[in-house]
Amino acid sequence: MILGIVFAIIAGSLVSMQNIFNSKVNEHGGTWTTTSLVLGLGFLSSLIIGLIFEGKYLFNLENMEPWYWFAGIIGVGVVTCVVQGIRHLGPTYAISIILTSQLGVALLLDSLGWLGLDKVPFTSKQLIGVLVIVCGIIVFKIGGKSENQELAKTN
Numbered sequence: 001m002i003l004g005i006v007f008a009i010i011a012g013s014l015v016s017m018q019n020i021f022n023s024k025v026n027e028h029g030g031t032w033t034t035t036s037l038v039l040g041l042g043f044l045s046s047l048i049i050g051l052i053f054e055g056k057y058l059f060n061l062e063n064m065e066p067w068y069w070f071a072g073i074i075g076v077g078v079v080t081c082v083v084q085g086i087r088h089l090g091p092t093y094a095i096s097i098i099l100t101s102q103l104g105v106a107l108l109l110d111s112l113g114w115l116g117l118d119k120v121p122f123t124s125k126q127l128i129g130v131l132v133i134v135c136g137i138i139v140f141k142i143g144g145k146s147e148n149q150e151l152a153k154t155n
Contacts, residue, residue: 016095022079023086035079039072065116096137104130 018038026034050058085094107126113119 012099016091019082019086019095020091022083023091026083026087031080031083034083035076038079039075093137093141096140100130100133100137103133 022034022038025037029037047058082094082098085098088094089097107122107130109115109117110120111122111126
């Protein structure tokens with residue numbers, strides 16, 4: 001369990017950094033350049049690393065559901081929407097909403113057992129957890145607005 005938590009923390013940190021890098025690339029090259037660059041370099045690096053560690057077994061995809069192949073297409077939507085969200089909202093606010101949306105959809109998919117997941121009973125504790133996060137984002141955004149307005153008045 002500890003290893004899973006460590007990997008999740010690392011993943012969250014890397015995703016946050018990648019999102020900021022993506023938004024900086026987007027400022028110079030646009031959304032489709034960013035998406036192509038991110039996914040193209042990701043493909044190339046994962047192909048090379050996969051060949052090193054898994055060799056000829058890299059593409060052994062027996063008994064895989066055909067609709068799982070759409071993950072790559074979903075990745076295009078992810079990168080595009082994240083870049084635009086950060087562009088319009090700023091990194092912290094956009095990533096907070098993205099993570100909350102991700103948690104909410106994961107909770108829904110788990111609870112319904114969709115997409116090949118084991119069905120997990122939905123509890124009020126899970127709902128309260130998501131609502132607490134949403135309230136935190138609202139407090140963060142409202143608190144940031146009043147402080148920014150006060151700073152603007154003093155300058």
